[in-house]
Amino acid sequence: MPTSHPSGWAHADGALRGPSWLRPPDDANRLVPHLWSTTADKDGTGDLSVGGVRLPDLVANVNTPAFVLDEADFRARARAFRDAFAPAQVFYAGKAFLCTTVVRWLVEEGLSLDVCSDGELTVALRGGMDPARIGYHGNNKSHPALRRAVHAGVGRIIVDSFAEIDRLAEIAREVPAEESGRGIGVMVRVTAGVEAHTHEYIATAHEDQKFGFSISSGDALEAVRRIHGTPGLELLGLHSHIGSQIFDTSGFEVAARRVLALHAQVADEVGVSMPELDLGGGFGIAYTTQDDPADPAQLAAEMSKIVEHECRALGVAEPALSIEPGRAIVGPAMCTVYTVGTVKEVELDGGARRTYVSVDGGMSDNIRTALYDSDYSCTLAGRRSEAAPVLSRVVGMHCEAGDVVVRDEFLPGDVRPGDLLAVPGTGAYCRSMASNYNHVLRPPVIAVRDGDARVIVRRETVDDLLATDVGAMDE
Structure with missing residues (x-):
């Protein structure tokens, strides 16, 4: 400051x-x-x-x-994340910068796409992104916005409140699973209580903020129970995002430990093994000479090691990992x-x-x-x-x-x-x-x-x- x-x-x-x-x-x-x-x-x-x-x-x-x-630079950074984290799914965070041309580049480079508004979804679809490869974020998704996403075939909706679960349950009754070919894919955004070393406005995993369900209060577990018990909703896994412009993986390590502990608790108490885990994005870039960001290969090695270690300690199978870089690709x-x-x-x-x-x-x-x-x-x-x-x-x-x-x-x-x-x-x-x-x-x-x-x-x-x-x- x-x-x-x-x-x-x-x-x-x-x-x-x-x-x-x-x-x-x-x-x-x-x-x-x-x-x-x-x-x-x-x-x-x-x-x-x-x-x-x-x-x-x-x-x-x-x-x-x-x-x-710089188109060549953008594509090279997208490929670097895709290759380093394979077989993990890489969702480009569209909020960083999005237009239909960028969507076409993402499609050609084999990335998926994260959107957080009906407008971003419109650009994603207009640019030719397969809706099954789109994730839909946001802490206040309206009923019309959710209905449009579901009818478009969006692959995952990251729920952020009990009200959204209720809205999706109502939409699921309107769109039977046999019509869509599957239930509505849902991930639960959780707050892991991690203080990322970044500006307070872009730190998003501590308790006192608007995003997600708290793990410590029990809300996250309750959200999982409700989704699992709702016909037409398909529980995919947990989602955690600790902030933006982060330069080391220590915050991801603490978040992964807490989120995977909940993952194991769900398997034990709810009786469901969730297939996916999303650790978000927020990877930093160099704006000035004081910044020293890690490259995708280093991030992938460290984060994969963290997930492998925690799953082994908990005695659970590793879920399929996904991440959401935006700034680190386009910045x-x-x-x-x-x-x-x-x-x-x-x-x-x-x-x-x-x-x-x-x-x-x-x-x-x-x-x-x-x-x-x-x-x-x-x-x-x-x-x-x-x-x-x-x-x-x-x-x-x-x-x-x-x-x-x-x-x-x-x-x-x-x-x-x-x-x-x-x-x-x-x-x-x-x-x-x-x-x-x-x-x-x-x-x-x-x-x-x-x-x-x-x-x-x-x-x-x-x-x-x-x-x-x-x-x-x-x-």
């Missing part, structure tokens, strides 16, 4: 020195490879390329801000490119100065810095500079003091209006959480590969902005 000071963050001790992990670079033009997609590169003139496409050339055609998605595969509008040096008490670099986007296309205190990196993307690096703050165009894109970064001291800046690691929860705050139009997503660029989500237009404004239609 930012250091507190009665006169505000700008006066806090150490505020102008930046975080302890951020060091002045020897060369402010150089990319830090593990922060970027695998095809990102800079040429001798300082122009940044992704997927063989020079960003200055791309910007000349599509303008800024724009999200640039590093995308960057955002902006145009600098203004550069301002602000003198603070004591003579210190802070450099503010304002770009033509902000919290409308990346709310994570304001919402989660997230850290990002960035680089000059359209030229090479020989100027000494200066600690800078990249801010957006919105009427909010908290509209910060990159809190601290060393940029060349001659950054000026018209320069291009690119921010890596923006694939997850940036375009998907984008808004029209200040009536700003949401940016496009451009997929790049082997020197070709194509729009897969177009930029919004003023007509889009006014389409739901009934008063504007009367003009």
Whole structure:
């Protein structure tokens, strides 16, 4: 969290020195490879390329801000999870970023898909995902949404409340098993009481939050009993998700131990051996040089070992494992490119100065810095500079003091209006959480590969902005 000071963050001790992990670079033009997609590169003139496409050339055609998605990188990360965790089923977490083109890539790479709204389900089906390979999440799924999912043939519904179980029971009476070919596949989301080391808003397995059934209170066991005793519902197993942006498997180990203990208890007391176990996702990525994420092979080896060890200790057969990476696949595969509008040096008490670099986007296309205190990196993307690096703050165009894109970064001291800046690691929860705050139009997503660029989500237009404004239609 930012250091507190009665006169505000700008006066806090150490505020102008930046975080302890951020060091002045020897060369402010150089990319830090593990922060970027695998095809990102800079040429001798300082122009940044992704997927063989020079960003200055791309910007000349599509303008800024724009999200640039490295197709080859996305596919490679998807395959890495698929292969490392095989035969476990890998469900891409669509909430990170979803469009029909991405769904088609997932289908081609053999992944399944996790959705958490009727809109995401619509995109999944339109993109050609087999509904049997879709999991449906959410803590407040309505009766119409559940009915549509069931009729579409969604393979698993992860229930989050007793009310949802009742709704599914009613729907099961409307759709007999002989008509659908099977009962409605149901998993029970449980809270394992694990405090993941992450921001409180993205830690999701401790007791005091909205998701799941508590293991310690007995609600989780009761939910299993109700599902098992309800005609038309097929109990698949337990689901646990401990949070997001997690860098080690210690939290998964504690969660797996508690969830598998419940799994064994169900076999003993309810008399049913559940065939599946989902340990969720939340695997971290490198946003800055302080982050050191594990690769899929390491995660798979450690998590499989945890499940094997706990099942052996409990004397139960290992259930089929599934996981739900989203950020870890799409996050590093995308960057955002902006145009600098203004550069301002602000003198603070004591003579210190802070450099503010304002770009033509902000919290409308990346709310994570304001919402989660997230850290990002960035680089000059359209030229090479020989100027000494200066600690800078990249801010957006919105009427909010908290509209910060990159809190601290060393940029060349001659950054000026018209320069291009690119921010890596923006694939997850940036375009998907984008808004029209200040009536700003949401940016496009451009997929790049082997020197070709194509729009897969177009930029919004003023007509889009006014389409739901009934008063504007009367003009």
